Amino acid sequence: QVQLVESGGGLVxxxxxxxxxxxxxGLTFSSYTMGWFRQAPxxxxxxVAAIYWRSGGNTYYxxxxxxxxxxxxxxxxxxxxxxxxxxKPEDTAVYYCAADxxxxxxxxxxxxxxxxxxTQVTVSS
Numbered sequence: 001q002v003q004l005v006e007s008g009g010g011l012v013x014x015x016x017x018x019x020x021x022x023x024x025x026g027l028t029f030s031s032y033t034m035g036w037f038r039q040a041p042x043x044x045x046x047x048v049a050a051i052y053w054r055s056g057g058n059t060y061y062x063x064x065x066x067x068x069x070x071x072x073x074x075x076x077x078x079x080x081x082x083x084x085x086x087x088k089p090e091d092t093a094v095y096y097c098a099a100d101x102x103x104x105x106x107x108x109x110x111x112x113x114x115x116x117x118x119t120q121v122t123v124s125s
Contacts, residue, residue, distance in 0.1 A: 006095065014089055015087065016123070023078060034080040047108075062107070099115075101113060
């Protein structure tokens, strides 16, 4: 049974930082591209960042987080991270991690096979 469990969300002031983690189990983590998506209240889920399967693999970011967020992974610990800095109120959302075995069309949520339950990030102004 595949499980993705996010943690690290919380309440932070604008300009602050948070580090999200996503621990994976039940899959060969090192074979999966991992992505982060988010969903703000009343909006659809949107792509945030993705990292290819190998440690140090290529990373991709949505324009609205580029330069502020950093995705990384530790294949030895089956964990993917999202370091978020210079947070803005518009970053407020539930953040989800997801796993994709094929690594195509990274910003398309329909490509991802497994999803976590999400962690809330709230940025106050």
